Amino acid sequence: MNNQNRPVIVMGHKNPDTDSICAAITYANLKRKVTGGDYIACRAGHLNEETQFVLSHFGVETPSYVKDVRTQVRDMEIRMLDGIDRNLSLKNAWSKMRDAGVVTLCVTEGDELSGIVTTNDIVETYMDVIDPKILSEAGTCYRNIVETLGGELIVGEINDVLTKGKVVIAAANPDMMENVIEEGDVVILGNRYDMQLCAIEMNAGCIIVCEGADVAKTIQIQAREHGTKIITTPHDTFIVARLINQSMPIEHVMKKDGLVCFHMDDYIEDIQEVMASMRHRYFPVLDKNDHYIGMISRRNFLGARKKQLILVDHNEKNQAVNGADGAEILEIIDHHRLRTIETAGPVFFRNQPLGSTCTIIYLMYKEYQVEIDKTTAGLLLAAILSDTLMFKSPTCTNVDKKAGEELAGIAGVDYESFAKEMFHAGSNLSDKTATEILHQDFKKFTVDDLTIGIGQINSMSAEELIEIKNKIQPELNNVTSDDGLDMLFFMLTDIIDESSEVIFAGNKAQHTLSSAFGVSVEGNSVKLPGVVSRKKQLLPSIVETIQQ
Incomplete structure (x- = not known):
C-alpha cells in the first residue's frame, strides 16, 4: 500500500471557534491550489452554533471530526495480498506464499475473512499426518x-x-x-x-x-x-x-477461531503488545465494515509514517488535537502568543499580531496571488468578524479591518447585518446544557504550575447574556473540578456595550481578578468595561498577576 500520497491534515484547536474552523478550510484550499497536494480540513471538536451558522450560510460542508492523530494501522505499509479461496490446495497455497515472500495467507469468502493459513500449518500437516483417509476427510x-x-x-x-x-x-x-x-x-x-x-x-x-x-x-x-x-x-x-x-484444501488446516486481526483505524501503540505476544508474523487488516484489506507484519512498524499535520489558530499543546505530539507537524499558522508545541524538526511557522488567523491566511492568498472566490471570502470574513467582535476588539488592527472590508465586497455581504445574525446564532443557546455552554468556546492555559480555563460568549443582546449567566453560574464549581482546573473564568461579552462580565470559580480566582484589573470583586462575578478580548486583555493580565 503506497502511503506517499497520504493527505495532510489542516486542523485548529479543541473546542473550535469560527476562526479555527474557517482557517482550516481556507488554508487547506490555499495549499491545494499552490502545491497541487492533498490537504484536508478537519476539526478536533464539535462546532458551536455560531460556526454552524457560518458554514450553513455559505453552503460549506462541516470538516471531518478527527479526535486523535496518533499513528494508525492505515499509516503502515500494508501488504495488499488478495485473499484466497478455502478450497485452494496446499500446494497452490505454498506456491503463492513462496512467490509473494510471505509465510501467511488470508482465506476469504467475498470480502469476509474466514481464516488464515501459515507455512507452519502446511508443514505440520505434510510431515505429521499419516492418515491415508486424510483427503476424503478434508473433502x-x-x-x-x-x-x-x-x-x-x-x-x-x-x-x-x-x-x-x-x-x-x-x-x-x-x-x-x-x-x-x-x-x-x-x-x-x-x-x-x-x-x-x-x-x-x-x-x-x-x-x-x-x-x-x-x-x-x-x-x-x-x-x-x-x-x-x-x-x-x-x-x-x-x-x-x-x-x-x-x-487437500487449505480449509482443512487453516485457523478459523480466535483470529487476531486489526482494523485500519487501530492505533499502532495499542496493537504492538498483541503482535509481540503472537507466534505468527503476519496479521490480517480489516476496514471498519470488517472487510479484508491486506496484511501487516511486525517489521511494518519500522515503516509506519506519522500523520502529517498543519496547525492553525493555536500553538499550545493542551489545545491541540490528541496525539499531536506524535504527529509530524509541518506548519503552524497562528496569531496567539508562543507556547508549548514542540516539533521534531524545523517547520514553517507564521505568527502575526493580528486579530484573526484568517487575516493571516487572507494575506497569504494575496502573496501567492491566488484568487479568493466568493465562498472563501465569506468564510475569511466571518472568522475575522468573529475574532475581532466586528472590529471592536482591541486585538483588531487596521490590517484586519481592511481585509474584512475587502472580503465583504468579494462575498457580496453587508458585514454589519451578517455579524448581527452570526453573533445572535452564537448566543442562542436555549437547547444547550450549562456544561455545553461553558465548553463552547473554551481554552485551557498553563501558567507556572496552574491550569486555567477561560471561556467566552459574545452577544449583541444584554438580555441574552443575563439568561446565559443564570444558566451556567450554578455549574462553575463542578466544571472547575471535573476539568482539573485551578481557576475558571467565563467572559459574557456585550459587543454593543464593549464590555464583559466575568464569572469565575477556583480558590484564587477572585484575588487574581481583583489584582489583575484593580477592581473590587464581590461574589463570583465582576463587570469589566472595555474588556472584550480573551487573548489580548483578560489572559495577559491574569498571567502577569500570577507570575508576580
Whole structure:
C-alpha cells in the first residue's frame, strides 16, 4: 500500500471557534491550489452554533471530526495480498506464499475473512499426518488432485469432491489387492491392465495411472459403468504418493477461531503488545465494515509514517488535537502568543499580531496571488468578524479591518447585518446544557504550575447574556473540578456595550481578578468595561498577576 500520497491534515484547536474552523478550510484550499497536494480540513471538536451558522450560510460542508492523530494501522505499509479461496490446495497455497515472500495467507469468502493459513500449518500437516483417509476427510476436490499431480482427468467429473475412502498404492498382485482396496478408495497404479480392472471392479472411487501410460478404451468403459474416475499423470508412483496429500484444501488446516486481526483505524501503540505476544508474523487488516484489506507484519512498524499535520489558530499543546505530539507537524499558522508545541524538526511557522488567523491566511492568498472566490471570502470574513467582535476588539488592527472590508465586497455581504445574525446564532443557546455552554468556546492555559480555563460568549443582546449567566453560574464549581482546573473564568461579552462580565470559580480566582484589573470583586462575578478580548486583555493580565 503506497502511503506517499497520504493527505495532510489542516486542523485548529479543541473546542473550535469560527476562526479555527474557517482557517482550516481556507488554508487547506490555499495549499491545494499552490502545491497541487492533498490537504484536508478537519476539526478536533464539535462546532458551536455560531460556526454552524457560518458554514450553513455559505453552503460549506462541516470538516471531518478527527479526535486523535496518533499513528494508525492505515499509516503502515500494508501488504495488499488478495485473499484466497478455502478450497485452494496446499500446494497452490505454498506456491503463492513462496512467490509473494510471505509465510501467511488470508482465506476469504467475498470480502469476509474466514481464516488464515501459515507455512507452519502446511508443514505440520505434510510431515505429521499419516492418515491415508486424510483427503476424503478434508473433502478434497478432484480438480485439486489433478492440478497437484499435473495430470488429466479422462473419466469422471472434475468438480466432484472426494468424500470417502483412503489412498492406496497397488503394489501387489490383484489377488492381494482385492483384500486392500475398498469402495471409494483412490488407487495409485501403473500401466498393468489387470490391476486397473481389479481396482475398478472393487468400486474404487478413482484410479491414478502413473508415468503417462495409456489407458485402454475397455478400461475407460468399465470405469464409467462403475462410477470410477481415471486420472493420468506423467509422474511415477513415488512422486504421486509424495504429492497427493498436497491436494487437500487449505480449509482443512487453516485457523478459523480466535483470529487476531486489526482494523485500519487501530492505533499502532495499542496493537504492538498483541503482535509481540503472537507466534505468527503476519496479521490480517480489516476496514471498519470488517472487510479484508491486506496484511501487516511486525517489521511494518519500522515503516509506519506519522500523520502529517498543519496547525492553525493555536500553538499550545493542551489545545491541540490528541496525539499531536506524535504527529509530524509541518506548519503552524497562528496569531496567539508562543507556547508549548514542540516539533521534531524545523517547520514553517507564521505568527502575526493580528486579530484573526484568517487575516493571516487572507494575506497569504494575496502573496501567492491566488484568487479568493466568493465562498472563501465569506468564510475569511466571518472568522475575522468573529475574532475581532466586528472590529471592536482591541486585538483588531487596521490590517484586519481592511481585509474584512475587502472580503465583504468579494462575498457580496453587508458585514454589519451578517455579524448581527452570526453573533445572535452564537448566543442562542436555549437547547444547550450549562456544561455545553461553558465548553463552547473554551481554552485551557498553563501558567507556572496552574491550569486555567477561560471561556467566552459574545452577544449583541444584554438580555441574552443575563439568561446565559443564570444558566451556567450554578455549574462553575463542578466544571472547575471535573476539568482539573485551578481557576475558571467565563467572559459574557456585550459587543454593543464593549464590555464583559466575568464569572469565575477556583480558590484564587477572585484575588487574581481583583489584582489583575484593580477592581473590587464581590461574589463570583465582576463587570469589566472595555474588556472584550480573551487573548489580548483578560489572559495577559491574569498571567502577569500570577507570575508576580
